[in-house]
Amino acid sequence: MKTQLLHPLTLMICLFLIPTFSMAQIGVGAQAPSSAEVIFDGSREMLDAKWTYWDGPRLAATLPIKWKIVSDPVDGGMAMSSNDPAGAGGKYGAADIVTKKKYRDFKLHVEFLIEHEGGNSGVYLQNRYEIQVLDGDSTSHGMAAVINEKEAPYHLYNGLGKWNSYDIAFRAARFENGERTEQPVVTLYFNGEKVHENVSISKVWGGPNSGLDGGNENGVGITDRPGGIKLQAEGHEVLYRNIWIEEVTFDDAEVDL
Numbered sequence: 063m064k065t066q067l068l069h070p071l072t073l074m075i076c077l078f079l080i081p082t083f084s085m086a087q088i089g090v091g092a093q094a095p096s097s098a099e100v101i102f103d104g105s106r107e108m109l110d111a112k113w114t115y116w117d118g119p120r121l122a123a124t125l126p127i128k129w130k131i132v133s134d135p136v137d138g139g140m141a142m143s144s145n146d147p148a149g150a151g152g153k154y155g156a157a158d159i160v161t162k163k164k165y166r167d168f169k170l171h172v173e174f175l176i177e178h179e180g181g182n183s184g185v186y187l188q189n190r191y192e193i194q195v196l197d198g199d200s201t202s203h204g205m206a207a208v209i210n211e212k213e214a215p216y217h218l219y220n221g222l223g224k225w226n227s228y229d230i231a232f233r234a235a236r237f238e239n240g241e242r243t244e245q246p247v248v249t250l251y252f253n254g255e256k257v258h259e260n261v262s263i264s265k266v267w268g269g270p271n272s273g274l275d276g277g278n279e280n281g282v283g284i285t286d287r288p289g290g291i292k293l294q295a296e297g298h299e300v301l302y303r304n305i306w307i308e309e310v311t312f313d314d315a316e317v318d319l
C-alpha cells in the first residue's frame with residue numbers, strides 16, 4: 063500500500079491544533095512560573111525587602127535580620143542560613159523570619175539543605191501550620207511531616223549536604239459569620255513525589271511561641287486572617303534557597319499544584 067505523506071503546511075496546522083498540556087515544574091531546581099512571586103532569590107536585598115522577624119511572644123532578635131547569606135555548598139550560588147544566634151538551643155520563635163506579605167490560598171516552592179545531623183527548622187504555612195524540616199526523625203514530628211498530623215515520608219529525604227524541595231498546595235480555613243466551617247487543607251510534594259494529599263489540619267501545634275493562634279484555645283482557636291510564610295530558626299545550619307509563591311483560590315477542599 064502506498065503511503066501518502068502530508069504536505070508540510072498541512073502537518074504544521076495539524077500539530078498546532080493538537081492540545082498541549084503543561085504540568086507545574088516541581089522538585090529541586092524548579093523555576094518559578096511567570097504567575098508566581100519570588101520571595102527569596104539568594105540575595106541579601108530580597109531577604110531584607112520581603113522578610114522580617116516574627117513578632118511573637120518569644121522574639122529575642124532585632125532587625126536587621128541576622129540570618130546570614132552564605133555560599134551554596136552544592137551549586138555555588140547563594141543561600142541563607144537559619145542559624146540565627148538568638149535561636150540557639152532550639153528556641154523557636156526567638157528568631158523566626160516571616161514574609162511581610164500575608165497569604166490565604168497559595169502554591170509554594172521551598173528548597174532546603176541540612177548541613178549537620180539533627181538539623182532542625184520548619185516551613186510554616188500562614189505562620190500557623192508547620193511542614194517539618196528535621197534530620198533523623200521519621201515520625202509525625204519528622205522530616206516532611208504535616209506536623210503531628212501525618213507521618214514523615216523519610217525515605218524520600220536526600221540526606222545531609224544535599225538540596226531537598228517542598229512543593230505545597232494550601233487552602234486556608236474557611237469561615238462563615240466568624241465561625242470556622244472548614245479546616246485548612248494541604249497537599250505536599252517532597253522532592254517531586256506526592257506524599258500528602260488533601261490533609262486537613264486540625265490545629266496550630268506548639269503553643270503561642272509556634273505561630274499565629276497557637277495560644278488560642280490550645281491552638282484550636284484559628285482566626286480568620288491571612289498569615290505569612292515563616293521559616294524557623296532553632297540554632298541549626300539549615301540553608302534555604304529558591305523560594306517562590308503563587309496566590310490562587312481553591313474553591314473546594316481538593317488541592318493540588
